[in-house]
Amino acid sequence: MLMYGYFNGSILPVEQIAFGVTDLGLLRGFGLFDYFRTYNGRPFQWDWYWERFANSAAKMHLPVPINKEEAYRVVMELVTKSRQPDIAVRFVMTGGYSPDSISVVNPNLLIMAEEIHPTPPSQYEEGIKVILDEYVREMAEVKSTDYKRVILLAQAIRSARASDVLYQKKGEISELSRSNFFIFKGDRLITPNRHILHGITRRTVMHLAQNDFTVEEGRVMLSDLYDADEAFTTSSTKKVLPIVQVGDLTIGDGKPGKRTQFLLDQFNELIGNW
Amino acid sequence: MLMYGYFNGSILPVEQIAFGVTDLGLLRGFGLFDYFRTYNGRPFQWDWYWERFANSAAKMHLPVPINKEEAYRVVMELVTKSRQPDIAVRFVMTGGYSPDSISVVNPNLLIMAEEIHPTPPSQYEEGIKVILDEYVREMAEVKSTDYKRVILLAQAIRSARASDVLYQKKGEISELSRSNFFIFKGDRLITPNRHILHGITRRTVMHLAQNDFTVEEGRVMLSDLYDADEAFTTSSTKKVLPIVQVGDLTIGDGKPGKRTQFLLDQFNELIGNW
Numbered sequence: 001m002l003m004y005g006y007f008n009g010s011i012l013p014v015e016q017i018a019f020g021v022t023d024l025g026l027l028r029g030f031g032l033f034d035y036f037r038t039y040n041g042r043p044f045q046w047d048w049y050w051e052r053f054a055n056s057a058a059k060m061h062l063p064v065p066i067n068k069e070e071a072y073r074v075v076m077e078l079v080t081k082s083r084q085p086d087i088a089v090r091f092v093m094t095g096g097y098s099p100d101s102i103s104v105v106n107p108n109l110l111i112m113a114e115e116i117h118p119t120p121p122s123q124y125e126e127g128i129k130v131i132l133d134e135y136v137r138e139m140a141e142v143k144s145t146d147y148k149r150v151i152l153l154a155q156a157i158r159s160a161r162a163s164d165v166l167y168q169k170k171g172e173i174s175e176l177s178r179s180n181f182f183i184f185k186g187d188r189l190i191t192p193n194r195h196i197l198h199g200i201t202r203r204t205v206m207h208l209a210q211n212d213f214t215v216e217e218g219r220v221m222l223s224d225l226y227d228a229d230e231a232f233t234t235s236s237t238k239k240v241l242p243i244v245q246v247g248d249l250t251i252g253d254g255k256p257g258k259r260t261q262f263l264l265d266q267f268n269e270l271i272g273n274w
Numbered sequence: 275m276l277m278y279g280y281f282n283g284s285i286l287p288v289e290q291i292a293f294g295v296t297d298l299g300l301l302r303g304f305g306l307f308d309y310f311r312t313y314n315g316r317p318f319q320w321d322w323y324w325e326r327f328a329n330s331a332a333k334m335h336l337p338v339p340i341n342k343e344e345a346y347r348v349v350m351e352l353v354t355k356s357r358q359p360d361i362a363v364r365f366v367m368t369g370g371y372s373p374d375s376i377s378v379v380n381p382n383l384l385i386m387a388e389e390i391h392p393t394p395p396s397q398y399e400e401g402i403k404v405i406l407d408e409y410v411r412e413m414a415e416v417k418s419t420d421y422k423r424v425i426l427l428a429q430a431i432r433s434a435r436a437s438d439v440l441y442q443k444k445g446e447i448s449e450l451s452r453s454n455f456f457i458f459k460g461d462r463l464i465t466p467n468r469h470i471l472h473g474i475t476r477r478t479v480m481h482l483a484q485n486d487f488t489v490e491e492g493r494v495m496l497s498d499l500y501d502a503d504e505a506f507t508t509s510s511t512k513k514v515l516p517i518v519q520v521g522d523l524t525i526g527d528g529k530p531g532k533r534t535q536f537l538l539d540q541f542n543e544l545i546g547n548w
Contacts, residue, residue, distance in 0.1 A: 018292030028421040029303035147302040
C-alpha cells in the first residue's frame, strides 16, 4: 500500500523520504515522536495528542517547526492520499542535521501515515501475559525515541510466551513498554501516575470510567497484583486490552474481567461515534 | 570536503547515503556506534576499537554484517578516497528497517569518514571547566547512540562557560559525556571503573602511565576532588585534556598539571610514531 509522509515541508511517498547521516536522532538518539490513529477518517483525540507532542518537544528543547493548524492540515492530507478508511499517523522529530554530531541547529520533522496493525482478536478474548522487568524509563514523561529496553527484551518476551513487559522499580509498577497499566480492585480502578508516559488512551479511559467506577491515580505495587480482580493495558492500538498473567502470577481468575470488558465496550462505542 | 561512507555494502559520497524512515535507530533509538581516528593514514588502535564495537553489538543482540578484515579494508578505502592525511571514522549500526517499528530483522551498518574536529590548543594550555550532573548512563558499557542527556545540558554547559559535563551518582564519579575521567593524587593516577564506557584512549593512557605512576581503577568520589592535584579527561579527539575546574571547585592550583602534561607528551609521541 502506498503511504505518504511529510518531511520538512514536502509531502512525498514514504519510500522517497530518508534521513541524512548527520541526523541527531540517528547518531545520538536525540528524537521524540508521537503516534495516533484516525477513526472514521478523523484523528482521534487530536487536541490531546498535539498537546503531548508539543510538550515532549519543549522538554527536549526543540522548537516545533509547524503550528497546530498546519499539522492538522498535513494529517488530513495524508488521510486523503492514503485512500484508506483509517490510518495510523506517526510524528517523529529529531535534533536535525548537526555539523559536529552533537550541536542542535534545526530539528527534522517527519509526519507519516502508517498502516494500522490491529491487535489480534484472540488477545481480547483470552487476555495477554506480560513479563516483569526492573526498569524505569529515563524521562518517562517525554515520548522520546528511547525504546532500547523492550527491543533487548524481545527474546525474553517470546521465550515466556508473553506479549509485552511490565516495568517495575523496587516493587512499584509504572507501565508496559508502550502502554499504560490499570488494575481493578472491586469497583476501584487504579493506575500508576509516575514514571509513566501519560497515555491519551489512558486519559480517555479514565474519563469513560468515572461514571461507573472510583478512579484512582497513585502507586501500584507488585503486591497489589495479588488482590487485584482484573488488570488491563491501554494504548492507541491496544485500546483496552485485558492482562491475565504477570510473570508467574495469575490475575483474578485468569480470564478477562467483566469491568475491563465494560470499559472496552465503552471505548469502542466512543470511537464508533468519533 | 567530499567524504565517503560505506552503507550496507556500497561505498558512496556521504551526501548520497540516507536512512529510510523505518530504521529502528531513528524510530526507537536502537543503535550503537564507535568512533576513532587515523594517524599517519592508519586507524589508531584498530584491534581495540573493533573489539569494542563487536562487544557493543553483541550486548545489543545485533549481528555485525561484516568481519574484521572486511571492515579494515573499508576503513582503508575511506582513507584513500578522502585524500586527507588523516580522518575520523564513525561506525553506526542500528536495528535496521522494521516492518512494525519494533522488531529487528537486519541491522543497518554505516561506516563513514568524517573531518577531524581538533580540540582548540587553548584548552590544552588553560585546561577546561566541566559542570556536574547527577546521572548515570543506561548500559554505560555499551556505546549506544543514547546521548540525550548531554544535548539537553548544552545550554547549562554554555551558561557556566564550561566545556562539558562530569556525571556522578550519589557522589560517585563515572565519566564525562563522551570521555573518561582521571585524577592524580601525587603519583597515584586514579580512574573510575564502573558505569563508564571503557575508552580506548583511557586504555592507551593507562598503559603509557604505568611506567611512571601507580595506576588505580576504582571508585572516585566527589570528595576525592578536594585533594586531587590534577584531573584530566581522555578521548580519541581530546587525547589527554586537563580539567582545572569542576563546578565551583578548582582542581589543584587551577592550572594544567605537570603529570597530565607528561602523559599528553607520551601520547603525542605514541601517535607521532603510529
